[in-house]
Amino acid sequence: xxxxxxxxxxxxxxxxxxxxxxxxxxxxxxxxxxxxxxxxxxxxxxxxxxxxxxxxxxxxxxxxxxxxxxxxxxxxxxxxxxxxxxxxxxxxxxxxxxxxxxxxxxxxxxxxxxxxxxxxxxxxxxxxxxxxxxxxxxxxxxxxxxxxxxxxxxxxxxxxxxxxxxxxxxxxxxxxxxxxxxxxxxxxxxxxxxxxxxxxxxxxxxxxxxxxxxxxxxxxxxxxxxxxxxxxxxxxxxxxxxxxxxxxxxxxxxxxxxxxxxxxxxxxxxxxxxxxxxxxxxxxxxxxxxxxxxxxxxxxxxxxxxxxxxxxxxxxxxxxxxxxxxxxxxxxxxxxxxxxxxxxxxxxxxxxxxxxxxxxxxxxxxxxxxxxxxxxxxxxxxxxxxxxxxxxxxxxxxxxxxxxxxxxxxxxxxxxxxxxxxxxxxxxxxxxxxxxxxxxxxxxxxxxxxxxxxxxxxxxxxxxxxxxxxxxxxxxxxxxxxxxxxxxxxxxxxxxxxxxxxxxxxxxxxxxxxxxxxxxxxxxxxxxxxxxxxxxxxxxxxxxxxxxxxxxxxxxxxxxxxxxxxxxxxxxxxxxxxxxxxxxxxxxxxxxxxxxxxxxxxxxxxxxxxxxxxxxxxxxxxxxxxxxxxxxxxxxxxxxxxxxxxxxxxxxxxxxxxxxxxxxxxxxxxxxxxxxxxxxxxxxxxxxxxxxx
Numbered sequence: 001x002x003x004x005x006x007x008x009x010x011x012x013x014x015x016x017x018x019x020x021x022x023x024x025x026x027x028x029x030x031x032x033x034x035x036x037x038x039x040x041x042x043x044x045x046x047x048x049x050x051x052x053x054x055x056x057x058x059x060x061x062x063x064x065x066x067x068x069x070x071x072x073x074x075x076x077x078x079x080x081x082x083x084x085x086x087x088x089x090x091x092x093x094x095x096x097x098x099x100x101x102x103x104x105x106x107x108x109x110x111x112x113x114x115x116x117x118x119x120x121x122x123x124x125x126x127x128x129x130x131x132x133x134x135x136x137x138x139x140x141x142x143x144x145x146x147x148x149x150x151x152x153x154x155x156x157x158x159x160x161x162x163x164x165x166x167x168x169x170x171x172x173x174x175x176x177x178x179x180x181x182x183x184x185x186x187x188x189x190x191x192x193x194x195x196x197x198x199x200x201x202x203x204x205x206x207x208x209x210x211x212x213x214x215x216x217x218x219x220x221x222x223x224x225x226x227x228x229x230x231x232x233x234x235x236x237x238x239x240x241x242x243x244x245x246x247x248x249x250x251x252x253x254x255x256x257x258x259x260x261x262x263x264x265x266x267x268x269x270x271x272x273x274x275x276x277x278x279x280x281x282x283x284x285x286x287x288x289x290x291x292x293x294x295x296x297x298x299x300x301x302x303x304x305x306x307x308x309x310x311x312x313x314x315x316x317x318x319x320x321x322x323x324x325x326x327x328x329x330x331x332x333x334x335x336x337x338x339x340x341x342x343x344x345x346x347x348x349x350x351x352x353x354x355x356x357x358x359x360x361x362x363x364x365x366x367x368x369x370x371x372x373x374x375x376x377x378x379x380x381x382x383x384x385x386x387x388x389x390x391x392x393x394x395x396x397x398x399x400x401x402x403x404x405x406x407x408x409x410x411x412x413x414x415x416x417x418x419x420x421x422x423x424x425x426x427x428x429x430x431x432x433x434x435x436x437x438x439x440x441x442x443x444x445x446x447x448x449x450x451x452x453x454x455x456x457x458x459x460x461x462x463x464x465x466x467x468x469x470x471x472x473x474x475x476x477x478x479x480x481x482x483x484x485x486x487x488x489x490x491x492x493x494x495x496x497x498x499x500x501x502x503x504x505x506x507x508x509x510x511x512x513x514x515x516x517x518x519x520x521x522x523x524x525x526x527x528x529x530x531x532x533x534x535x536x537x538x539x540x541x542x543x544x545x546x547x548x549x550x551x552x553x554x555x556x557x558x559x560x561x562x563x564x565x566x567x568x569x570x571x572x573x574x575x576x577x578x579x580x581x582x583x584x585x586x587x588x589x590x591x592x593x594x595x596x597x598x599x600x601x602x603x604x605x606x607x608x609x610x611x612x613x614x615x616x617x618x619x620x621x622x623x624x625x626x627x628x629x630x631x632x633x634x635x636x637x638x639x640x641x642x643x644x645x646x647x648x649x650x651x652x653x654x655x656x657x658x659x660x661x662x663x664x665x666x667x668x669x670x671x672x673x674x675x676x677x678x679x680x681x682x683x684x685x686x687x688x689x690x691x692x693x
Contacts, residue, residue, distance in 0.1 A: 003037040003038055003039050003040075004037065004038055004043065005034070005035055005036070005037060005038075006020055006021065006024075006031055006033070006034045006035065006036050006037075006038060007034040007035070009038055009043055009046070010034075013046070013047070013050065017034035020046070021033075021034070023046060023049060023050075024038075024042075024046065026049075027045055027046070027049055029042050029045070029046075116170070116171045116172065117171070117172045117173075117174050118132050118133060118166055118171045118172065118173060118174065119132065119174050119175075119176045120132060120159070120162050120163075120166070120173055120174070120175060120176070121175070121176060121459070122158065122159045122162075122175075122459075122462075122463050123156040123157070123158060123159075123459045123462040123463055124156065124157060124162060124459075125153070125154050125155065125156050125157075125455075126140055126141060126144070126151050126152065126153055126154070126155055126157065127153050127154065129157060129162055129165060133165075133166065133169050133171060135169065137153060140165065141153075143165060143168050143169070144161075144165070147164065147165075147168075149161065156458075156459065156462060159175065188363035188365060188366050189363065189364075189365065190361040190362060190363055191361060191362070191363070191364050192360065192361055193360050193361060193362040193424070193425040193426045194235065194241065194242035194243055194244050194355075194360075194425075194426040194427075195243055195244065195266045195267055195351060195352075195354070195355035195358070195360055195426070196244045196246065196264060196265055196266045196267070196388065196426055197243060197244065197245050197246065197265070197266065197267045197268075197269055197351060198245075198246045198264075198265040198267075198268050198269070199211060199245065199246075199268075199269045199271060200268055200269070200270060200271070200285040200288070200289065201270055201271035201272060201281070201282055201285055202271075202272070202273070202276070202279040202280070202281040202282045202285075203281060204273075204276075205271045205272060205273040205276065205279075205282075205301060205302075206271055206273060206301040206302060206338045206339075207271050209301075209338040209339055210269075210271060210299065210301060210336070210338040210344075211245065212338075213338045213339075213341050213344050214236055214245065214344060214347075214348070215234070215236065216341070233245065233246050233373055233386065233388055233415070233428035234415040234428060235415065235427065235428070236348070238345075238348045238352070239348075239352065241352060242426070243348065243351055243352070243355075244388070244426045244427070244428060246264070246265065246373065246388075263292065264371050264373075264388055264390070265292065265294050266294070266295075266355065266358060266360060267294065267295055267296075267297060267351060267354055267355065267358075268285075268289040268292075268294050268295070268296050268297070269296075269297050269299050269347070269351075270282070270285060270286065270289070270296050270297070270298050270299065270322070271299050271301050272298065272299070272300055272301065272313050272317070273300075273301055273302045274300050274301065274302045274303045274305065274308035274309060274310050274313055274335075275302055275305045275307040275308050275309070276302075277309070277312060277313050277316050278313065278316035278317060278319075278320055280527050280528065280529065282320075283320055283525070283527055284525065284527065284534060284538075286320055286321070286322055287524060287525040287538065288534075288538060290321075291524065291538060291541055291542050295331075295354055295358070296322060296331050297331070297332045297333075297334065297347070297350050297351065297354060298317060298322065298324055298331055298332065298333040298334070299334050299336055299347055300313055300314075300333065300334070300335045300336070301336055301337070301338050302337065302338075302339075303335045303336065303337050303342070303343075304337040304339070304340055304342065310335060314326065314327065314333065317331075332350045332353070332354065334346050334347045334350050360426075362390065362391050362425035362426070363391055363392060363425075364392065364393055364424055364425065365392075365393070366391065366392040366393075367392050367398075367445070367446040367447065367448065368389050368391065368392040368393055368394035368395075368398070368400075368423070368444070368445075368446040369389075369390055369391040369392055369443070369444065369445055369446070370387045370388050370389040370390050370391075370394070370443075370444040371387070371388050371390060371441060371442070371443060371444060372385050372386070372387060372402060372438045372439065372440055372441060372442045372444060373385075373386040373387070373388055373428065373440060374386045374440055375434070375437045375438050375439070375440070376437070377437060381411075381432050382432065382433075382434075383432075383433075383434035383435070383436060383437050384430060384431070384432055384434075385402070385430075385431050385434055385437075385438055385444075386428060386429075386430055386431075387423075387428070387429055387430075387431050387444050388426070388427075388428050389423050389424060389425055389426070389427050389428075389429065390425060390426070391425055392425070392446065393422050393423065393424050393425075394409065394412065394422060394423045394429065394431075394446055395409070395421065395422045395446075396409050396410075396411065396412050396420075396421050396422070397409055398446045398447075398448075399446070399447050399448070399449065399450035399452075399453040400431075400433075400444060400445060400446045400447060400453060401445050401447060401453045401456045401457050401460070402434065402438045402442050402443070402444045402445070403438045403439065403442040403443070403457075403460055403464070404436070404457055404458075404460045404461035404464055405434050405435045405436040405437075405438050405457060406435055406450075406453040406454050406456070406457035407433040407434045407435050407453075408433050408450060409431055409432070409433050409446075410432045410433035411430075411431075411432040411433070412429050412430070412431060412432075413429065413430035413432070414429060414430075415428060417430070431444075435457070491520045491521065491522050492520070492521050492522070492545070492581065493521075493522050493524050493539075493542055493543055493544035493545070494511065494521060494522070494523055494524070494544055494545055494547050494581070495523075495524055495525050495526075495535055495538060495539045495542075495544045495545070495546045495547065496508060496511075496523055496525070496526040496527075496547050496549075497526070497527055497528070497529060497530065497531050497535065497546070497547070497548050497549070497551055498526075498528060498548070498549040498550060498551060499528070499549065499550035499551055500528060500550075501528050503549050503550065503574075504526050504527070504528060504549070506574065507547075507549055507574060507577060508523055508526055510574065510578055511523065511578070511581060514578070514581060514582055521581065524538065524539070524542045524544045525538055525544075529551070530548075530551045530552065530553065530554070530557075531546050531548050531551060531553040531557055531568060532557060533556060533557060533560050535557075536557060536560045536561050536564055536566050537560075537564070539564075539566045540564040540565065540566050544566075545566070545567050545568075545569065546561070546566060546567065546568045546569070547569050547570075547571070547577060547581075548568065548569070548570040548571070549570075549571055549572075549574070549577065550571075550572065551570065552570060553568055553570075595630065595683040595684070595685060596683060596684050596685075596686055597623070597681060597682070597683055598623050598624060598625075598626065598629060598682055598683065598684050599620060599622060599623030599624045599625050599626075599629075599660070599681075599682040600620075600621050600622040600623060600679065600680070600681055600682070601618035601619060601620045601621060601625060601664075601666070601679070601680045601682070602618060602619050602621055602677065602678075602679055602680075603616045603617070603618055603674060603675065603676055603677065603678040603679075603680065604617050604618065604619055604663075604676065604677075605617035605676065606674050606675065606676060607665070612647075612667065613667060613672065614667070614668075614671065614672045614674055615647070615649075615665045615666070615667050616665070616666045616667070616668070616674045616678075616680070617663065617664075617665055618663065618664055618665070618666050618680060619662075619663050620658055620659065620660050620661060620662055620663075620664065621660070622660060623660060623682070624657050624658060624659045624660060624682075625645070625648060625657060625658045625664065625666065625682050626645070626648075626656065626657050626682065626684060627645055627647075627648040627654075627655070627656050627657065628645070628684070629645050629682040629683060629684050630642065630643075630644055630645070630682070630683045630684070630685060631643055631644070631645055631666070631668055631680050631681070631682055631683075632680070632681045632682075632683065633668075633671070633674065633678055633679075633680055634678065634679040634680070634681060635675065635678050635679075640673070640678075641671060641673075643668040643669050643670065643671045644668070644669045645666060645667070645668060645669075645682070646667050646668065646669045647665070647666070647667035648664060648665070648666060648667075649664060649665040650662070650663075650664050650665075666680065
C-alpha cells in the first residue's frame with residue numbers, strides 16, 4: 001500500500017491536519033507539515049491511539065453519569081419521639097439549662113510566600129534573563145517595551161535594566177560573577193595538591209641563584225638554566241612530592257596579580273643576604289606578602305661569605321615585624337648558600353612542612369580553573385599563555401574563556417615544552433589556542449560548550465568596556481566619611497614615604513598618636529625614597545592613601561595613581577600632614593545627630609493631584625519651613641509618622657523656605673494619610689563631629 005499524505009489521512013479520520021500533527025507528535029512520529037507522508041504502520045498506530053482515546057472517554061463518561069445508589073430511609077419510631085419530648089418538657093419545668101460551649105476551631109495560618117531570588121550577571125541577553133526568571137521571552141520583551149526599551153532576543157542588558165525587570169516581575173536580585181554562576185552544584189572530592197611558592201626579596205640578594213640551585217635537584221632535567229627563560233613557572237619533585245615555583249619579576253607583578261583578583265601564591269620565600277641585611281625592597285616584599293595574608297619562609301642567603309652576620313639579619317627582620325621561630329615567632333628561617341648548594345634540602349623540607357600545616361587541597365574531577373601568569377605572541381605558535389591551573393584538570397581540546405578572549409586548547413606544553421594531554425591543580429602549563437593575548441592575572445575557565453565560551457567572552461568584553469568607561473571611585477580623605485557611614489571602613493590605611501628614615505619614623509609616631517577607640521590609623525607600608533608604581537599597586541590593593549613627606553611622584557606614578565584610583569598627598573611640614581589626617585580621623589568618628597525644631601504648620605486643606613500624590617495646604621503658625629527639613633505629623637496630640645519634605649510650593653512656584661504667617665503646599669515622601677486640622681512640626685538635622693581630646 002503506497003504512503004498517504006497527512007491531510008488525506010486526517011480527512012479519512014474526520015480530523016483537521018493540525019490535530020493529526022499534534023497527535024503524531026504525541027506518539028513520537030515526526031511529521032513536518034500536512035504534506036508529509038505516512039506509512040501503513042504509522043497509520044495503524046494513529047488509529048490505535050484514537051481508538052484508545054475513545055475507550056477512555058467512554059469509560060469516563062459512564063463513570064460520571066451512573067446514578068448512585070439511594071440509601072433506604074430509616075423508619076421513624078413514634079413512641080421514641082414522644083418519650084424524648086416528655087423528657088425535654090420536664091427539664092424546662094425544673095428550669096434546668098444546659099450550657100453550650102462553642103468549640104474553637106484553630107485557624108490555619110498561611111505561610112507568607114517567599115520572595116523568589118534570581119541570580120543574574122551583568123550584560124545577560126534577553127533570552128538568558130527570561131530563563132532566569134522562568135518566564136516566556138515574549139513576556140520579558142513586552143515588559144521592556146512598557147519601560148520604553150526596544151530589545152531583541154539576543155540583545156544584552158546592563159545590570160540596572162536587569163534589576164528593574166526583576167522588580168517588575170516581583171523577584172529579588174542576587175548579583176553573581178560568571179565564575180560563581182558556573183560552579184558545579186554537586187560536591188567534588190578534594191585531594192591534596194602541590195604548594196605554589198613565590199621567591200621575593202631585594203635586588204642582588206641571590207633569588208635567581210637560589211632558583212637555579214633548586215632546579216639542579218631535578219634528576220630528569222639537565223639544562224636547568226634554560227627553564228626560567230621559557231616559562232614563568234616550573235615544578236620540582238622532592239621526596240615524591242611536587243612543589244611549584246613561580247619565577248615572577250618581583251613583588252610588583254605579585255601585587256599586580258592580586259589587584260586583578262588572582263591569589264596564586266600559597267607560600268612566600270623571603271630571600272635576605274647575610275652580608276647585606278634587610279633592605280628597602282625587602283621591607284616592600286614583606287608588606288606585600290603581609291597584605292596578601294601569605295605565610296613567609298625566611299631564607300638567609302650568602303651565609304658562606306666572611307662578612308655574613310646572620311644574627312644581625314634576624315634582629316632586623318624582627319624590627320620589620322617578621323619574627324622567626326628562634327625568637328618566639330611563627331616564621332620558619334633557613335640558612336643557605338645558593339652558590340654552593342648548602343641548605344637547599346632544608347629549605348624544601350620547610351616548604352613541605354608549611355604546606356602540610358596549610359592543608360592545601362583542590363578538586364581534580366571538574367572543569368579546570370586557573371590564572372594567567374604571562375602571555376606572548378609566538379611566531380610559530382601564535383598566542384601563547386602560561387596558565388597555572390588552580391582547580392580541576394585541563395584537557396587537550398577543551399573550549400575555554402579567559403577575560404574577553406576564548407578559544408579551544410590546541411596544545412598543552414609542560415615546562416620542558418613537551419606535549420601533554422592534561423594538567424592538574426598547581427601545575428603550570430603552556431596553552432595554545434587563544435583568540436587574543438590575555439593580561440597577567442586574568443582568570444582562565446574551561447567550559448564544556450564552545451558556543452557558551454564565545455558568548456561569555458563577548459559578555460566579559462562588554463563588562464571590561466563598561467568598567468573602563470565608568471568613573472573609577474577614588475579613595476580620598478574627603479570621601480572617607482561616606483565610606484564609614486556605609487560600614488565599608490573603620491580604619492584609615494596610610495602608605496608612608498619620606499626623604500629620610502628620621503622623618504618617616506617621626507611622622508609614623510605622630511600618626512599613631514591619632515588612633516582612638518572608635519577609629520584607627522594603620523600604616524600598611526613605610527619607606528625611604530620617592531613614591532613608585534609598586535607603592536601605588538600596594539595602596540590600590542589595600543585601600544590606602546599614599547602620603548609623601550619631602551618626596552614628589554614622577555609622571556608615571558601620577559598616571560598609575562589616576563588609573564588605579566589612588567590618592568597621593570605630599571607635604572613639606574609635619575603639622576600640615578597631621579592636620580589633614582586628624583580631620584579625616586574626626587570625620588571617621590560617628591557624628592551626633594540632633595533634630596532642632598524650626599517651625600509648625602496647620603493643615604487646612606488636602607489636595608490629591610494625579611501623578612504628584614497628596615499635597616497638604618498648610619498655614620505656617622510659627623517659625624519657618626525648609627524644603628530639606630524633616631516633618632513629624634501630629635494628630636489628636638499624638639505623633640502619627642515621620643517623613644521627609646520632598647516638595648514645598650507657594651502657589652505654583654517651588655521655594656526653598658516659607659516663613660511664619662504664609663500659606664504653602666507641602667508634599668511628604670510616601671505619605672498619603674493627611675487630614676484637615678493635622679499639625680506638622682518641622683525639624684532640621686544637625687551633626688556635631690566628635691572631638692579628639
